[in-house]
Amino acid sequence: MINFRRSAAVLLGLLATTALTGPAPAAADDQEPVAEPPRVELVLDVSGSMRAADIDGRSRISVAQQAFNEVVDALPAETQLGIRVLGATYRGKDKKVGCQDTQQIVPVGPVDRARAKAAVATLRPTGFTPVGLALRTAAQDLGTGATTRRIVLITDGEDTCAPPDPCEVARELAAQGTSLVVDTLGLAPDEKVRKQLLCIAGATGGTYTAAQSAEELTDRIKQLVERAGDTHTLAPTVVGGTNACDSAPLLAPGVYADRESFSEHRYYRVPVRPGQELRASVSMALDRPVNRDYGVLLRATAADGRELVRGADAGSGRADVLSAGLRWSASADDEDSTEAEATPTAIEPTTVCLVVSNSFAPRPGTSATPGMPVELTIDVVAAAPAPDGPDLGRGWMLLALLTVAGLLTGLLAGLLTRWWVATWREN
DSSP, rough: OOOOOOHHHHHHHHHHHTTTSSSSSOOOOOOOOOOOOEEEEEEEEEEEEGGGBBBBTBBHHHHHHHHHHHHHHOOOTTTTEEEEEEESSSSOOOOHHHOEEEEEEEEEEEHHHHHHHHHHHHHHSSSOHHHHHHHHHHHHOOOOSSSSSEEEEESOOOOOSSSSSSHHHHHHHTTTTTTHHHEEOSSSOOOOHHHHHHHHHHHHTTEEEEEESSHHHHHHHHHHHHHHTOOSSSEEEEEEOOOTTTSSBBEEEEEEEEEOOOEEEEEEEEEEEEEEEEEEEEEEEEOOOSSOOOOOEEEOOTSSEEEEEEEEEESSSSEEEEEEEEEEHHHHHHHHHHHHSSSOOOOEEEEEEEEEEEOOOBTTTTOOOOOOEEEEEEEEEEEEOOOOOOOOTOOOOOHHHHHHHHHHHHHHHHHHHHHHHHHHHHH
């Protein structure tokens, strides 16, 4: 899913001022982003089933190798990449031995393109499919830290070695708060595989994609590696929206993560003072198959339900994420707030309710839980003043002004017409 950087100074300023009027809103983590490059590890299934030649008439492993080469060539220089394989070396039938078969063939670090492509080129489909063990060791490969790290798992089959069950491993990693996201790519249209990969991705806030061609696989891996670069700053603060404004969490400027069910409306509250402008955006990731004709809507409403403004689409050019954004200023859009500004004692902020809605509908057989990943970005800045214009007054003064203007216009039009008729007759 899309992250935005924010200023710690703005956050601290808002918290200091809101402390005068009551409990401070929940704030996103205000630590400075650490100087740490994005880290991602590609985990490739090299088990025996990868020999199947059913993708564009080619074997699954050859398609995966081509995709890896193209991704390595296009990799941003600052990204630290690692490659781990599973089922790549043991050719025997002893399951106990074969289920330990996972190796890191490229350590996580600055990319040596020639070395990475050479390591992938030598792979030949061989053994079992210890997905759970590979995920657990891949997390260890990426290490710990405050930033989000990503694992991209490419496989054509379900785990044949449980325990450990890969879904349980994913939940275990998520519960540890390791800021680790697992994205999954399925190379075979198998329902059991799809459900397992959806479970792994859903537990960690990642995405699942079925790749049915070499082009789809390459494009998707590139997207996920690029996303690792977008999300290597501090992970969003997890927050739980509600189904009504009055019970919604009160949020300060920052980046927040939540999950939203299909066709749900989820509420959050933000305090906005006179003279300030609220800027908000929301992104939802398409992490499972959904019906066509869908959308995401972000609205700002007053506490009484009055709609203040609704957001416009804010596409990023990516097909796997839908976004919307809005801007709202009390002085520009709310007459009540304008009157409050004229009163020197009016220092109470306006509570604006942000409503995130979606029109997604699951395809048959698609799991509705957990909800779709949501990322909400909030900022409150000084409102930009509108350009000054001529003040024509209001009420009786405006009516008198318009009356005089009308009389003068009529008199001038009459004089011009009389002059034109007189000139026409003489000629």
